[in-house]
Amino acid sequence: MIKIEKRNDVSPSIYFFTPILAIFLTLFGGGIIFYVLGFNPVEALKFFFITPISDLYGFSELLVKATPLCLIAIGLSFCFKSNNWNIGAEGQLIFGGIVGGGVALLFYGHDGFYVLPIIILSGAIGGMIFAMIPAVLKTYLNTNEILVSLMLVYVAKLLLDYLVVGPWSNPEGFNFPETRQFSESARMPILFNGLRIHAGIFITLITVFLSWLILYKTYLGFQIKVSGLSLKTAKYAGYKGKTMIIIVFMISGACAGLAGVGEITGPIGQLHRNISPDYGFTAIIVAFLGRLNPIGIIFASLIVALTYLGAETAQIFLQVPKYTGQVFQGMILFFLLGSDYLLFFKIKFLGLKKNEL
């Protein structure tokens, strides 16, 4: 007999155990898929998850990819914790990249320590402004933020496309859809020679620390958590819901904008059509996998970054498409959400009692 009971309280150990369970189930599921497609599952998984980080360069690449993912997910955790469904971080990332990139082009040929900080700041502001569109529409006009933030992703993508093909395209670029390479003063400093890991990782780490401070040590953080748990309680306590909604969207937009500007001033060094391999969408998985907790998000971003790297390696060694990474990303989220059932329900395996026989 199996009996299912509702749990009255969630134990913290199981709360952080289920993400690990989800990762193992994903590896297992991935192995099955590889097997069905005719690969040796153990070898395929090795190419996917071990080969990419078996040398220093690979490890640096892991951090290069985790840097934006972690940053965006941290921002999103503010929204999700307070029940605001900002799923347009990709658009906010791109818009931040556009604004930051525009400023970088403005400072083309300028030297000076002030150039990079101005670019980074403008990128953050760009992302913030773009995130305020769904926030303001939600608070003042009662518009669904899921759809608005999502629609704006495509608007941002098309705007970027227009700019790099048209007015901002490199005058000496033979009509390639890209801008000039930014000046050296507009690039993130590289941390180690020969590796791509750049100073953007410090921005991410500082943001993680600040978000922890805001979420757990300030009144705003308390308001965010209460609003997420119960909107009624929050209203009863007299919290100004509208201001809070706008603030969480601003934080999350700024983080996405920072991630965008970090990409274009870091590994990319110019604007072109594909400045982000859907980091904004994948970061939603990171936020969930990390349980909307700053430390959890750091670990989650490393794991999800590995699926990006793994897909690249597998593309070379196994000739599978680069989208394979998304199979793993989707599965992680499926298994994570599914195993959350264990958080709220107890499954009891009852043996038949002797006196029942």
Added chain:
Amino acid sequence: MSFDLNFIGILIGAIMASSVPLILAASGELITERSGVLNLGVEGMMIIGAISGFALMVITDNLFLAVIGSMISGLIISIIFGVLTQSLLTNHVATGLALTIFGIGMSAMIGKNFVGIPGKEFPLLFVNFKENIPFLGPILFGHSIILYFAFLLPFLTNYFLKKTKIGLIIRAVGDSPTSASNQGINVTLVRYSCILYGGAMCGLAGAYLSLIYTPQWIENMTGGRGWIALALVVFATWSPIKVLIGALIFGGITILQLHMQAVGLRIPVQLLSALPYIMTIIVLVVISRDSRKIKLNTPTSLGQIFYKEK
């Protein structure tokens, strides 16, 4: 003059063709949402339908099997969503998103060996009439059977929701799952069925793309149409007939931007491509301001988890 008129007819025919995937996917999603379930996995289910339809066409050389198979695969993939949201009570938004991400990845993996294979010609109906009747010919005739089905579907859906008992049950479940459950309706079963139906329709929408509209397999070939279909349901304020009108407007913009350069209008293509998205936002704002208008058809429990204590 008759030539110009004929050209307009061809243009309208093209607009109709480009709106078919939107009508199919949005009509399916509309039923799902009317039962109170928000499935953001439309894009993922469409792309799975697209690759399964195309793969089956190549393997079996039978278009009928390919179309049916695409619907079944859309249905199968929507089971994942059903099990998670209905049986394991997961969050609809996150689960749907995972379904889209998973679907795009999975379709690319399956489709690896089907890239570059030419498609097969899909039979078109009444081709003689299309060529012989000016203006009306290209509008009414020479389309695939799926197009005719798609244009009938919103009316069928409307009738189904408003006039049949099952339609009434679906709406009741969407508006108030608790009262419906108290009336002895199995809410979970109704929602499961609506999710599966939505999956099948999205699969068909995908097959239309890979078998008829651009008969070949290209990675990520749905290109955001699933998201537009989702927006379309809201745009139409959950009314099937308005889905048809909205799909024609969105399809019209797609066709218009293809012809813009030919006509020589100097508007950036990207601005035109962005129009459907911007328009959806504007419509959302307009309908959301008037709470009476949006409440008329909005399923009240949309996206909320229903759990019945046993």
